[in-house]
Amino acid sequence: MIIFEQNQKIKLQVLADKPVLASDQPGQRILEIKLSAPEINPEMKRPPLNLSLVIDRSGSMGGEKIHFARQAAAHVIDLLEESDHAAVVIFDDVIETIFPSQLLTTAMKQTAKTRIGQVESRGSTNLGGGYLKGCEETARVASDGSFNRTLLLSDGQANVGITSIEELSMHARELNQRGISTSTFGIGLDYDEHLMEAMANSGGGNFYFLEALPAIPHVFEREFEDLKNTSLRDVRITMRLPEGIKASVSGGWQTTTDAKKLEINAGSLYAGREQSIYITLEHDAGLQGAEISVPVIVRAKDGQDYLVEESAAFTFKLVPASEEKAASADKLLLGRFAEVDMADKANEALKRERAGDRVGSQNIIRNSVRQYQDFVAPSTSAKYTHMANQMGTGLREVDRKRYHRQSYDNKQSRLSTLDYPLRLVNGYPIALIDGKYVLIDTGSPVTIGDEPEWFFLNELRHPSQDLAGVNAAFLSREVGTRVDILMGTDIMQASYVTLDLQAGLVHFSQRLLHGGGMRVPFKSLMGTPICTLEVAGRLQKMIIDTGAALTYVDKALAAGAVQTGTRQDFYPTIGRFETPVYELPVTIGGEQLTIRCGVLPPLLQQGIRLTGADGILGTQLYEHFIVTLAYPDGELILLPY
Numbered sequence: 001m002i003i004f005e006q007n008q009k010i011k012l013q014v015l016a017d018k019p020v021l022a023s024d025q026p027g028q029r030i031l032e033i034k035l036s037a038p039e040i041n042p043e044m045k046r047p048p049l050n051l052s053l054v055i056d057r058s059g060s061m062g063g064e065k066i067h068f069a070r071q072a073a074a075h076v077i078d079l080l081e082e083s084d085h086a087a088v089v090i091f092d093d094v095i096e097t098i099f100p101s102q103l104l105t106t107a108m109k110q111t112a113k114t115r116i117g118q119v120e121s122r123g124s125t126n127l128g129g130g131y132l133k134g135c136e137e138t139a140r141v142a143s144d145g146s147f148n149r150t151l152l153l154s155d156g157q158a159n160v161g162i163t164s165i166e167e168l169s170m171h172a173r174e175l176n177q178r179g180i181s182t183s184t185f186g187i188g189l190d191y192d193e194h195l196m197e198a199m200a201n202s203g204g205g206n207f208y209f210l211e212a213l214p215a216i217p218h219v220f221e222r223e224f225e226d227l228k229n230t231s232l233r234d235v236r237i238t239m240r241l242p243e244g245i246k247a248s249v250s251g252g253w254q255t256t257t258d259a260k261k262l263e264i265n266a267g268s269l270y271a272g273r274e275q276s277i278y279i280t281l282e283h284d285a286g287l288q289g290a291e292i293s294v295p296v297i298v299r300a301k302d303g304q305d306y307l308v309e310e311s312a313a314f315t316f317k318l319v320p321a322s323e324e325k326a327a328s329a330d331k332l333l334l335g336r337f338a339e340v341d342m343a344d345k346a347n348e349a350l351k352r353e354r355a356g357d358r359v360g361s362q363n364i365i366r367n368s369v370r371q372y373q374d375f376v377a378p379s380t381s382a383k384y385t386h387m388a389n390q391m392g393t394g395l396r397e398v399d400r401k402r403y404h405r406q407s408y409d410n411k412q413s414r415l416s417t418l419d420y421p422l423r424l425v426n427g428y429p430i431a432l433i434d435g436k437y438v439l440i441d442t443g444s445p446v447t448i449g450d451e452p453e454w455f456f457l458n459e460l461r462h463p464s465q466d467l468a469g470v471n472a473a474f475l476s477r478e479v480g481t482r483v484d485i486l487m488g489t490d491i492m493q494a495s496y497v498t499l500d501l502q503a504g505l506v507h508f509s510q511r512l513l514h515g516g517g518m519r520v521p522f523k524s525l526m527g528t529p530i531c532t533l534e535v536a537g538r539l540q541k542m543i544i545d546t547g548a549a550l551t552y553v554d555k556a557l558a559a560g561a562v563q564t565g566t567r568q569d570f571y572p573t574i575g576r577f578e579t580p581v582y583e584l585p586v587t588i589g590g591e592q593l594t595i596r597c598g599v600l601p602p603l604l605q606q607g608i609r610l611t612g613a614d615g616i617l618g619t620q621l622y623e624h625f626i627v628t629l630a631y632p633d634g635e636l637i638l639l640p641y
Contacts, residue, residue, distance in 0.1 A: 010232065010269075010310040011036035014296050017334050021316045022324040023287045030337050031279040031314060033296060037231035037269035040303065046228055047303045050085040050146045051076070052101065054134035055119065056154035056187075058092040062121040065155055065187055068216040072153075074113045075217045079224050080104050085146070087137035088116060091130025092123025093160045101137040127154055128162030131182075131199075132171060138180050145305040147227060149205060150175075151220070153185040157192050165195045172203035173254055176265065179234065181205045183223055187216065189397045193404045194351060201252045204234070204267035206414075209405040211398075214504050215419030222417065222513070226270055232300035232308060235266040237277065240295045244284040250340045251411040252347070253277060269300065276413050278337045292316050331375060338372035342384060343410035350404055353391045362388045382460045386453070402434070406458050417509040418457065424501055425481045427549025427619055431506045436484040439475060440499070440506065441547030442629060443616070444488035445526040448472070454485060457508060461491060470572045478570045486547070489527030489631075498628040499546070502641050512630060517639035518589030529629065530613050531636055534587040535597070536561070540614040544629070544636060548618035550581070550598045552608075557615075558582045558599060567598060577601050588621070589638045595620050 013034040021027060040046070053073045057066060073088060080086055087101035098115045102108055134150045142148045162168055172182045182203025184196040187210040200207035206223060210216050239262040241247055247262045249255045254265040262279070269275060281294070295313040302308050319327075345368040353361035365388035373381050387403060395403070409416040421432045422440075431438045433456065436449075447454075449463030450472035463485060465471060475483040498507040498514075507513055522529040522544060529544040536557045550569060561582040570576045579598035586595045600608060600615065608615065621627060621638075628637040 009038065010298055010300065010308060012296070012298055012310045012312045014294070014312045014314040015330070015333055016314050016316070017329050017337070018324070018327050019317060020319045020324045020327045021283055021287060021292060022285075022321040023318040024285055025321040026285050027283055027321075027324065029281045029283075029316070030334065031281060031294070032333050032336065033237060033277045033279065035235070035266065035269060035275045035277070035298065036273070037271055038302075040229065040231055040271045044303065047305070048083045048085070048146045049080060049227055050101070050138055050142055050148045051080070051227075052087040052089060052134035052138045052150045054089045054091065054130050054150060054152045056092075056125060056127065056130070056156060057090045057119050057121050058123050058125045058156055059121055060125075060156050060188075060190060064213045066119065066121045068213050069153055069187070070116050070119055072217040072220040073116045076151075076220050076224055077104065077109050077112045077116070079221065080109075082106075085141045086112065087134065088112060089130055089134040089137060090119055091126050091133070092121075093126050094123065095126060095129045095133045097133060097137060101141045124160045125154065125156040125158060126160040127152075127156070127158035128168055128171075129160070131168070135171075135175050135180055135182075139175075139178070142179060147230060147233060148180045149227065150180060150182050150203075151185065151223065152182065152196075152199070153187060154191055154196070155186070155188040156190050158195065165192075165198050168195065169198040169202040172199045176202065176204040176254075181233075181267065183207070185210055185216075185219065186401070187213070189401060193401055194347075197252070197404070197408055202254050204254070204265055207408055209401055211401065212419045212421055212505065214421060215507075218419060218503070218505065218507070226268075229270045229272070230268045230303070231271040232269040232302055233267075235269055235298065235300040237264040237266055238262070238297045238299075239264075239279070242292050242294065244287055245292070245294070246282045248280050248282075250278045250280065250337070250344050252344070252408075273415070274413075276336065278340050287318055289318060291318055335375040338375045339380065340411050340413070342368050342372055342376070342380070343407040346384065346387065346403065346407040347411070349387075349391065350400055350407070353395055354400060358391055358394060361391045365391065379459050383455070383458065386455060386460045398434075410458075415510040416458075417507055417511075417513065419505050419507050422499060422501065422504055422506040424619065424622070426479060428479050428481075429499060429501075429506070429546050429619060429622065430479075430481060430483070433485075437482045438485045438487050439479060439483045439547060440492075440497075441486050441545070442489055442492065443528055443543055443545030443547045444486060445490060445528055447486060447488040447491050448475070449485040457491065457495065468573055478576075489524075489529075492629065493524065493527045493631045496628055496630050496632065498626065499622050500626045501622050502626070512628065512633075512637070514626075514628075514639060517626075517628070517637045518591065520589050520636040520638065522634055522636055524631070524634070525611050528611070529631075529636065530611065531588075531617070533617070535615070536584045541612060542615050542617040543608065543611065543613045545616045546619055546622075548616045550579070551586075551595050551618040551620060552579075552598050552600045552604070552616040553584065554605065554614060555599045557584065558597065564596070569598065571601075571604055573607075574601060574604050589636075591624075591638070591640070593621075593624055
């Protein structure tokens with residue numbers, strides 16, 4: 001066993017909702033196990049990756065699905081190094097290994113991408129056969145120190161070969177015990193989400209719902225980044241159970257248990273992230289002694305394939321039931337547990353709703369809300385109440401998939417990222433989100449929409465339907481395209497929002513999606529970001545406004561510049577106006593651009609100055625950079641295309 005320096009150990013905490021157990025009555029306690037992996041030493045080379053890409057090429061994968069699947073597979077090949085192995089397996093009712101597992105020299109990379117590019121859709125879906133063949137390729141070259149994973153992408157049901165969730169999950173579990181993990185990617189609306197999640201849970205990997213087809217390569221890249229940042233793998237938690245105590249685990253983790261111990265396979269831990277796992281302990285009456293200790297041992301392998309171990313314990317004091325009842329509970333811990341347990345129950349409700357038991361599914365959700373309403377935020381209760389109401393009339397397939405993805409992310413405490421198609425229409429960023437056309441407007445502190453409720457980013461939102469005469473009909477008319485919702489900073493300011501016009505996507509994430517790029521600090525005024533940059537040689541404080549098709553400056557900055565035309569524009573509360581247009585030099589983040597600028601109308605200029613700003617930075621910036629509005633960090637991050 002390798003003995004690490006103190007800062008290189010697994011960080012392990014074992015907490016409980018109360019520090020006492022009733023000795024004379026049966027009862028229940030909640031344990032929280034918090035794990036954090038050590039940071040990866042940047043001077044050490046990462047372990048070699050050994051991946052199999054298993055791609056569904058059945059008939060339903062035709063068109064854009066197979067196009068982006070090919071693109072994603074080729075992108076993963078490009079990301080791998082010469083020390084890495086990769087295989088590519090495709091399946092319909094026939095299984096083909098189009099690229100056997102081998103080291104990825106430059107020549108082999110080109111061969112792999114050429115063969116991937118020739119894949120076409122056809123036939124039925126022998127998911128199990130394709131998956132097992134991919135795992136066979138992974139196992140064939142697996143070695144000590146390599147990180148072995150099979151990535152399965154499918155848009156359909158397993159309808160040929162092995163079709164049982166239990167059997168496929170069993171294979172994933174057994175392969176994981178042999179060091180071959182599994183991540184699954186469900187694309188479209190026809191795949192079996194419960195099968196794909198079960199295989200990922202049993203296989204110690206991740207599950208993804210790929211709703212926006214252009215995002216498929218980006219999601220594969222995120223999985224690759226997680227693999228690179230894996231600090232510990234094959235993480236196993238063992239809990240010794242004192243006599244008279246039983247244990248169950250929330251969150252869908254792969255577990256084995258008997259009367260004396262509980263074992264949890266926690267998969268991999270990523271550097272810089274914390275993982276929490278919740279265990280319900282049930283005890284009998286008649287516990288003996290003054291206290292009972294519950295020991296926990298965590299074992300894992302690091303990047304060099306050495307065993308790492310850490311241990312901790314929680315000791316409960318045994319007291320009479322009256323004293324146990326009077327003891328204060330850790331409400332924050334119970335709130336964190338409630339989020340996971342409610343997601344577990346939502347998953348069960350979704351299975352019942354799909355089977356036609358609408359009343360039963362509603363009852364599960366409503367009972368869960370009643371049980372935990374004192375421990376979770378009102379927005380969480382509102383979210384699940386909204387879900388139960390929808391279940392009463394039957395869910396659309398897309399809603400089942402979205403709710404399932406949300407429950408999975410909540411159970412796993414995963415920092416989720418949502419991707420949506422994005423395009424610039426008449427200079428305005430319009431995203432297609434859940435069937436609605438959404439104008440992303442960082443200049444508005446308020447969201448405006450045509451419906452009183454909107455479920456987005458795992459919360460039930462309540463857009464203003466009309467604000468100072470601005471509503472969806474007004475926006476559609478003025479922008480020149482359909483607008484159902486104007487998304488303001490009241491929604492965005494808790495997220496990292498990345499606009500990538502080249503890929504045609506907007507990403508909403510709880511973490512930064514990429515490193516690098518130029519960083520420009522900004523301050524927020526009612527959620528609206530304001531940064532400092534140089535325009536025509538002068539420092540200016542500019543409102544970062546994605547709802548502005550044009551950048552606007554004081555007329556004095558345009559003095560001496562050549563006018564290139566005029567533009568009709570509008571601004572809420574100001575109305576329509578015409579402005580001359582100039583091309584002015586702008587320096588931001590060390591980069592100099594030429595940007596089309598209009599002149600602030602007097603009324604708009606007065607309003608801008610009240611915020612302490614000098615002008616408005618419009619959307620032309622997004623034609624040059626992938627732009628991340630990192631609200632939690634107070635930074636504008638610019639990554640050149």
